[in-house]
Amino acid sequence: MNILRWLESNIEKTIVALSTTVLLASCFLGVVSRYVFNMSLTWTEEASLFSLLWLAYFGSALSVTRRRHLRIELLPMLLFGERGQKIVSMLVNIVFFGFALFIMKGSFEMTMLAKNTNQVFAATGIPRWISIAAVPAAFAVIALRVLQDTLRHWREYKAMKKADEPRGGKRWNL
Numbered sequence: 001m002n003i004l005r006w007l008e009s010n011i012e013k014t015i016v017a018l019s020t021t022v023l024l025a026s027c028f029l030g031v032v033s034r035y036v037f038n039m040s041l042t043w044t045e046e047a048s049l050f051s052l053l054w055l056a057y058f059g060s061a062l063s064v065t066r067r068r069h070l071r072i073e074l075l076p077m078l079l080f081g082e083r084g085q086k087i088v089s090m091l092v093n094i095v096f097f098g099f100a101l102f103i104m105k106g107s108f109e110m111t112m113l114a115k116n117t118n119q120v121f122a123a124t125g126i127p128r129w130i131s132i133a134a135v136p137a138a139f140a141v142i143a144l145r146v147l148q149d150t151l152r153h154w155r156e157y158k159a160m161k162k163a164d165e166p167r168g169g170k171r172w173n174l
Contacts, residue, residue: 012062012141019055023048042123050121050131057138064145086157093150100143107135 007014030044063069076088115129 012058012065015058016055016062019051019058022051023055026051046121046124046126050126053131054134054138057134058141061138061141061145064142064149067149083157083160086153086160090150090153090157093146093153097143097146097150100139100146104136104139104143107132107139111136 026044026047030041030048033039033041033044060069073085076085080088111129111132114132115127119128120126121128121131
């Protein structure tokens with residue numbers, strides 16, 4: 001159970017770290033083989049492309065997890081109080097959740113099409129669907145993280161509402 005809890009907390013970081021390592025190593029090997037040894041390793045280009053795709057999409061998922069994704073917060077800050085901002089954040093997250101599910105569904109269909117047509121990378125022979133699977137996998141994680149963030153906003157909103165309630169009886173407005 002601890003492994004699942006760790007994986008749930010660190011899946012994006014792990015994939016981003018592995019993708020970055022593969023990207024740097026394959027680019028380094030490609031440059032060294034070409035300019036030092038005068039021979040080209042054909043698989044390094046495909047490995048770089050493969051890892052860049054996974055890095056980009058899971059980097060996006062990591063930014064959603066850390067609440068660092070691109071969003072405009074100025075307008076809700078100017079128009080609403082703290083509780084209103086929480087409501088706006090929850091509504092935005094619901095729309096973002098729907099968008100993530102939409103992209104996940106479409107990209108899953110594209111991944112399955114690549115799998116069913118047996119497309120492979122030319123140099124390595126790795127099935128192309130494995131690289132394309134980064135998109136639905138990352139958007140599934142994004143949908144999960146947006147849902148978790150919405151629940152976090154809801155708990156914070158409820159705590160704010162509870163803090164505003166009068167304690168120990170009637171409230172006198174003087």
